[in-house]
Amino acid sequence: MPAQILTHTRIDLLDVVPDAAHPVRVRARNLEAAELLHAHSHPWGQVTYAAEGVLRVSVGNSTWIVPPLRAIWIPPLVEHEIATMEKSQLRALYVHSDLAPFDGRQCIVLEVSTLLRELIAALSQVNEDSQRETLISQLILNELAEAKTQAIRIALPTEKRLHAICQALIETPDSNTTLADWAQQVGASERTLARLFERDLGMTFGQWRQQIRLAHAAPMIARGMPLSLVATELGYASQSAFSAMFRKTFGQSPSTFFAPKKN
Template identity: 40%
Template sequence: MAKDYPAGHTVSSHAHPSGQLIYAVSGVMEIRTGTGLWLVPPQRALWMPAGVAHSMRTRGSSVALRTAYVRLDRCPADAPGQPGAVQVSSLLRELILRAATIPRDCPEDSRDGRILNLILEEIVWTPERELHLPTGRDKRLATICEAILSSPQDNRTLDEWASQHGATARTLSRLFTAELGVPFQVWRQQVRVMAALPRLAAGEPVTTVALEMGYDTPGAFSAMFKRLLGASPSRYFP
């Protein structure tokens, strides 16, 4: 399926009876489930298992969406049972683009059918550096998470957040690790990377983005970006 969405467009929560490979040729998508959110740039796709409710929002610019639906009886045995990022190779990208033009009722033993089958063969079901951001269940934690998501450049310390939400810094630190799996500082760094990606993809200078994300220098921002995503901003968006 091929669909184009304008910047800021939202698709409300829904689920599919089939597996779904969600990919955007251009633009950055934010995909939310009940357990967190993923940011999906053109270098990645997101595998969404059947029956998992999710919503979508375009971030920063328009999105050219190309989605592949996979029947349950054709889902690979090693496909993850939870949403997960998939690295998109040059071949996988071209296969998805070609598949969007293929009639849904094409014979499986035809050339078109073989192209569709090759998509599943090209997916590497191995852990990637996922752009996944879990969100907390504790009300205090959830409130702080939403505030940081709204203003990633906010440099308030955990002590300052604690004093404003009726908790101690020690309690919040424990909640971040227990519910989100990472310390407060790491979670906030992940938020900043996610907020920066659409802007970097649109061509904004690294220096501008770094300073507006709350960093004193572009070098500090680039080091954090590389630590989380495995490549510097200039190499991630060549």
């Protein structure tokens, strides 16, 4: 029986708990923009993926912006929160802890290959307890283990004033508001804020804002937006300036980094 597609964000997982007979289960949700699955955890691992749309996944003091060509592996028992940044088709894979494709308690960014995308779609349509379900699950576990990629992880601060600044920049990544301007808004000196960025996040204000812009570039590029327009939308002076910054960070061009992997 095909997976039921939910249109709400209530956390009700009893019908999709993975076990020895069903090591990979799928939860399908079609959600509008700005919806939130509140922080929760479970004894099994999870692959968070949007077939369409863009997600923001938050774990502890880190957040990831996840376009359709990427997914996030969340280990068992790790508390996580998922928000939709635009209308999204959320497909969460639940993986039995004994068969987790990755060790440790760190989240991992995954590249969603053409094969993995089709396997996820197939699992959501397969009849439960069938041989086809078993085979698809085995293929998914194998494909996940090969799917690591470079992360676009955004560290979040704990300090109240920094948190306000960072949340505002996540919402408006093209903002060119200077640290001095922010200092006036949050009631602190520019020197104090600079010191807090170094202490809490291990980087300068400019470096952190750069990470935000690169993360927001992912869904734009995934939708096929021209790089010149991506650069403009994110506040870069030119396409070449954006591409140079991207290559410096990831060692390859934006078009290469986000090109779908063929299988």
